[in-house]
Amino acid sequence: MGTRSALIHGHDTVAVAMPSHIRPMLALLSEMPADEDRYAFEYKWDGIRAFTFFDGHRLRFETRNQKDITRAYPELAELAPRLEGSSVILDGEIVAFDTVGHPSFGRLQHRLGLTEDHATSLQSEIPVTYMLFDALYLEGHSLLGLPYTERREILEALALESEHWKTPPSYYREGGPVLEAARENGLEGVVAKRLDSPYRQGLRTHEWRKIKLVQSQEFVIGGWTPISTGAHAIGALLLGYYEVPQAGRPPGLVFAGKVGTGFSERDRDALAHALDEKRRDTSPFTDLPGEKGVVYFAEPDLVGEVEYRGWTNAGHLRQPSFKGLRIDKQPTEVVKEEITS
Amino acid sequence: MPRAIWSGSISFGLVNIPVKVYSAVKDTNIHFHMLHEKDGVRVRQQIVCPLDDEQVDRDQVVKGYEISPEQYVTVTSDELGELAPKASRTIDILDFVSVSEIDPVYYQHPYYLVPDEQARKAYGLLVSAMKGAGRVGISKFVMRDKEYLAALRVRGDVIILETMHFADEIVGTADLEGEVPELQEPTDRELKIAGQLIDMLAATFDPEQYRNDYNDSVMDLIRTKAEGKEYVMPPPVKEEGKVIDIMSALEKSLARAREAKSV
Numbered sequence: 001m002g003t004r005s006a007l008i009h010g011h012d013t014v015a016v017a018m019p020s021h022i023r024p025m026l027a028l029l030s031e032m033p034a035d036e037d038r039y040a041f042e043y044k045w046d047g048i049r050a051f052t053f054f055d056g057h058r059l060r061f062e063t064r065n066q067k068d069i070t071r072a073y074p075e076l077a078e079l080a081p082r083l084e085g086s087s088v089i090l091d092g093e094i095v096a097f098d099t100v101g102h103p104s105f106g107r108l109q110h111r112l113g114l115t116e117d118h119a120t121s122l123q124s125e126i127p128v129t130y131m132l133f134d135a136l137y138l139e140g141h142s143l144l145g146l147p148y149t150e151r152r153e154i155l156e157a158l159a160l161e162s163e164h165w166k167t168p169p170s171y172y173r174e175g176g177p178v179l180e181a182a183r184e185n186g187l188e189g190v191v192a193k194r195l196d197s198p199y200r201q202g203l204r205t206h207e208w209r210k211i212k213l214v215q216s217q218e219f220v221i222g223g224w225t226p227i228s229t230g231a232h233a234i235g236a237l238l239l240g241y242y243e244v245p246q247a248g249r250p251p252g253l254v255f256a257g258k259v260g261t262g263f264s265e266r267d268r269d270a271l272a273h274a275l276d277e278k279r280r281d282t283s284p285f286t287d288l289p290g291e292k293g294v295v296y297f298a299e300p301d302l303v304g305e306v307e308y309r310g311w312t313n314a315g316h317l318r319q320p321s322f323k324g325l326r327i328d329k330q331p332t333e334v335v336k337e338e339i340t341s
Numbered sequence: 342m343p344r345a346i347w348s349g350s351i352s353f354g355l356v357n358i359p360v361k362v363y364s365a366v367k368d369t370n371i372h373f374h375m376l377h378e379k380d381g382v383r384v385r386q387q388i389v390c391p392l393d394d395e396q397v398d399r400d401q402v403v404k405g406y407e408i409s410p411e412q413y414v415t416v417t418s419d420e421l422g423e424l425a426p427k428a429s430r431t432i433d434i435l436d437f438v439s440v441s442e443i444d445p446v447y448y449q450h451p452y453y454l455v456p457d458e459q460a461r462k463a464y465g466l467l468v469s470a471m472k473g474a475g476r477v478g479i480s481k482f483v484m485r486d487k488e489y490l491a492a493l494r495v496r497g498d499v500i501i502l503e504t505m506h507f508a509d510e511i512v513g514t515a516d517l518e519g520e521v522p523e524l525q526e527p528t529d530r531e532l533k534i535a536g537q538l539i540d541m542l543a544a545t546f547d548p549e550q551y552r553n554d555y556n557d558s559v560m561d562l563i564r565t566k567a568e569g570k571e572y573v574m575p576p577p578v579k580e581e582g583k584v585i586d587i588m589s590a591l592e593k594s595l596a597r598a599r600e601a602k603s604v
Contacts, residue, residue, distance in 0.1 A: 043591065101586045166588065177598035184594040185587060228403055228417045232485075235400065235418070265388075265399040293419035 003085035005139040007157050011150050013141035018087050022051050022136060023202030024064040025091075027191050029337045030209035032175050039192040040148065040170045041178040044210060045131045046105045046188040047095035048328055052130075054083045061094075063328040072111060075164045076130055082160070089137035090155070091199075092165075096128050102186040105305060106264075109324035130165040136199055144199045151199065179211060189213045216307040217337045218326050219256055222284040223297040224275055233268035234275070236260035237304060237322065238295070240285050241336045252286035256336075257316035259306050262323060271325075274302065303329050347484055351454065351467070351493065351500075353434035358460045358467065360432075365451035365501060371559050432491065432502065434478040440494060443477065446511060448492070449504040464500070471495045 033039055050069065053060040059080040061070045070077075073094065096108035107126050135155040136143050143151050152170055160167050171178050172195065179190050189212040197207035219239035227235040236258040242251040263271070278298040305323040312318050345361035352358075375384050388397045405413030432454075456464035471478070471494070478493035480502075490505045527535070 097587065101590070103587070168588065171595075174599070177595055177602055180598035180601075181591050181594035184598075185590050187591075226418045227400060228419070233399065260400060261398075263400070268399055 004088075004158070007154050008138055008141050008143075011143075011146055011154070013138075013143055014145060015140055016142045018053070018055055018089065018137055018140070019142075020053070021062065021066050022089060022091070024049055024051075025200050025202075025208060026204035027208035027210040028204055028206050029339050030192070030206070030211060031339060032179065032211055033192055033209055036175045036192075037173045038194055038196070039175065039209075040152070040172045040195055041175045042133055042170045042191050042193065043168055043178070043182055043187050044189040044191050044212070045093040045095045045168075046103050046323075047093045047108055047128075047131070050092060050094045050130065051136075052079065052088070052090040052092070052132075054080065054086070054088050056085060056087050059083075065328055065330065067327070073128060073130075075127065078162070079130075079160075079165060082162070086139055087137065088135070088139075088158075090132050090160075091134035091136055092130050092132040094128050094130050096126050103188070105324050106262075128164070132160055132165060132167045133170075134199065144201065147196045147198060148193050149195050175211075179213070183213050187213070188216070214307055215309065216305060216323065218303045218305050218329050218334050220253060220300045220331045220334050221275070221298060221302040221304050222253055222255075222300045223288075223295055224271070225258070225293065225295055226272075227268060232272050233265075234263060234271045235268075237271070238285070238288070238297075239304070239306065239317070239320070240300065241334050242332065243286075244335070253284050253300055254315075254336075255285040255288045257312075257320060259304075259317070259320040259322045262307070262321035267322075278302070300331050303331055303334055345455070346452075349430040349432050349482060349484075350460075351434065351478075351480075352431040353478070353480075356463065356467075357431075358463045359457040360454040360460070360464070360500075361457070362502065363453045363455060365453050369553065369556065371556055371563075429483065432480050432482040432493070434480045434493065436479045437471075437474065437476040438479055439475060440477045443492060443505075447505045449506060452502045452504070454493070454500045454502050465498075468495050468498055468500060471500075 049064045051062045060068060062068055095103045098104035098107055111126055135151050138154060143154060155167060175192060182190050189210060192209040194207040219241055221237050222240045223238035225235045227233045238258055239256045240253040241256055243254050245251045275298045278301055280297050280299055283297050284300045303326045305326050306320045307323055308317040308320040310318045345363055347362040350357050350359040377384050390397050403415050405415045408414055480491050480493055482489055490507055492503045492505055493500055
């Protein structure tokens, strides 16, 4: 029995061997739920989803698609001594902040996919904070079957607060004020979580609803147009999403528009080089309208996050702005996200 | 493990030999980062427009060719794209000339050409033929939207592609008018002494004996400082304050929002 086993007393947990991976529970894009008093509200952090696995000795962080990112965040290594003696699995989001103090996925991007050498030098330039929001396993017991309220109780009892990790509060039954606070501070939105819901691995369910203040989603990058200065750099990216699969044929990549802003100078060069490696002669889109000028096509392997203000009648993004590449999502998972009530 | 920088194929007549291109030289220069002396933090560069004093984003910058002072013709990448030579990845050998005919002033950068698996035999044949004939292949190719002139010559069992300057890039000595002095006829005695000086220093060419002394002394300086612990580690740029700010800022906003709701 570990040092924190007292925390699971009184909860209806199941004793199991510690799983080596967790499939994330996912939120449905939604409006504010009408039955607010059945939900708790948490701030939505625009970073990278990360699970902590600690077996009492080794600490490991994994993304939602089970990529090991431990070495990229050496400042989080101190969680090990902090959790000493216990076996635990936590769910949360690793976030970076901009110079004004707002969460910035763009800044986090520079830390993504790094080896340890680069990680230590960027640690001071772009510090990160791990926002914890769920406890899934503790001292030999799975917490997955417990309702949200009980998992929260256990998570808060772990009292994980430091320079590099925090347990942001969860507010029961008050969606309106929390959304306003999120809006005022430039956050992406809020997540409403059903008080009685267990943790449903790998499912996107109405029990977790994401209410976004600005529309944004991931898109597959299927090509690009070069910058007008003639340098070898991105001018705009050609974006797409996969259509709903029709019977008998593989889903096609639908063209969603071009995004030409939101890039730093470094991004434009780096993207040009990354996409060069993926160059192909034919368009990966099913329906690309004719382009004047030079267009390069790429294998649809890269996924980028884009903020936008709605869709035009032609089915293209309105005022899109590039936020960063996403290494934690597979291109085949990218579909058009639409609000379900 | 060096990485191929490009791939193409040597082509002449009906012969086509696919190859990978590797740089034959590497950079041994010592590179420094730029740090702010006060705190050792790496500095950043910004592009600024002096008229409105604003930081400018890369996508707001265009190319301008100065046709007369302060008068520019702007050119877009689309327009340049239409003119760019079509990429075909072939190194077209146009002529075989004798190596001694090429003045070294034309040479730029050497690359090794390594044949693909299936082209080994043809490559070997070309190497032997070029050695036997004592000739060098003058060729043209297009790499990454730029056109190059190059000489293909044999070194041991490898073909080296040496990029060359185009004729109009070479500055003629006539352009050094006034700089190059008229040669005066030396006396026989002067000539004999000069000849003896040259003989004294006569040697066979052994590049290994020449070291970059300057680089060596800079590395020694750096090592000495590192061992004597005379180095700078910038303090972590404490942005922690910002995170606490966001959490307490959220608390304050929430308090206000609750207040507004209860009104």
